[in-house]
Amino acid sequence: MYAESQNDITRLVVQCAQLLLAYGAESELVEEISQRLGKALGLASVELSISSNSLVLTSLVHGRCITTTRRIRAHGINMMVVCELQRICLLAEKGLYTANEVRRRLSKIEPRSYPAKAVVPMIGLSCASFCHLFGGDLMACVLTFFASAIGMSVRLFFAKRHYNLLVNFAITAFCINVIAQLGYLFPITDTPQIAMAASVLLLVPGFPLINAISDMVKGHMNVGISRWGNATLLTLASVIGITIAMQLGGIF
Known part of the structure; x- marks a missing residue:
């Protein structure tokens, strides 16, 4: 895996984790989905450190580590967003989604609520x-x-x-x-x-x-x-x- 590919996939995984935390997912679920999505897209391992308003994610491929930090801004509880992110992870694990498709789906996620x-x-x-x-x-x-x-x-x-x-x-x-x-x-x-x-x-x-x-x-x-x-x-x-x-x- 090229360094550019690792960078792109790491950004996708940390964006997924950021959305999960922002919309009310529990920390254990955030870790699980992030690790599964990273491995499905080709990362060797994904490690997270979650705090009250930020997260630090490290990806590893062929001994090369990339670490990134994101700030968490709560947007209220929305299980539609959480379920959509879990669905993206499952489809990536089945090989139906590439990194480009995951990026496209993440960009289209918009929280919906009842009127x-x-x-x-x-x-x-x-x-x-x-x-x-x-x-x-x-x-x-x-x-x-x-x-x-x-x-x-x-x-x-x-x-x-x-x-x-x-x-x-x-x-x-x-x-x-x-x-x-x-x-x-x-x-x-x-x-x-x-x-x-x-x-x-x-x-x-x-x-x-x-x-x-x-x-x-x-x-x-x-x-x-x-x-x-x-x-x-x-x-x-x-x-x-x-x-x-x-x-x-x-x-x-």
Whole structure:
């Protein structure tokens, strides 16, 4: 393998790893896909060192090493991108994709998400379902639906304008709690406390917490602790928004 070929393949592999980390893949999966893709394209070995916001990748061919470093900028969780990168790796392993084809497919990857008009009512319905499971009455479920749906609209509004995620969560939690407090201000439900609790469940950072635990269990302590800290900050931001709303509403 010529040096130019090793350089090109190393860039492809590190781009794949960078995308995996940016869109929420766990560290073990990033290592596995990168090593498999590198070997499928002709590299002898691929070694990665992953930290909270960067990665270092080294490729080896005929005793010649190339090391490159990339910065990781989170783009939010998107499993479509992760699945597409896994598909590219599988096709490369089967010999169906050359390096040029992998490069072409990587350049065409664009994250897609569900439209807001579908996400907002489904979030409201899911939180209302939790309210029902927790023992809330019909009006509590209706109140939870509207509070969480409006809260999701607020969250998407600020996310589209690239506000800081902590600020986004705090404002969203505040708006949700203000609406959910209507159950206390007006005698429309006998279980207003359940409506308040269920309506903010959309802010629980479940995926980051799962990834954090998975990384720590599998030996990636630095990345796991970083993700755990990020999830904890998001939870704290939500608590701040809820507390301010409850103070203003006189719930305490």
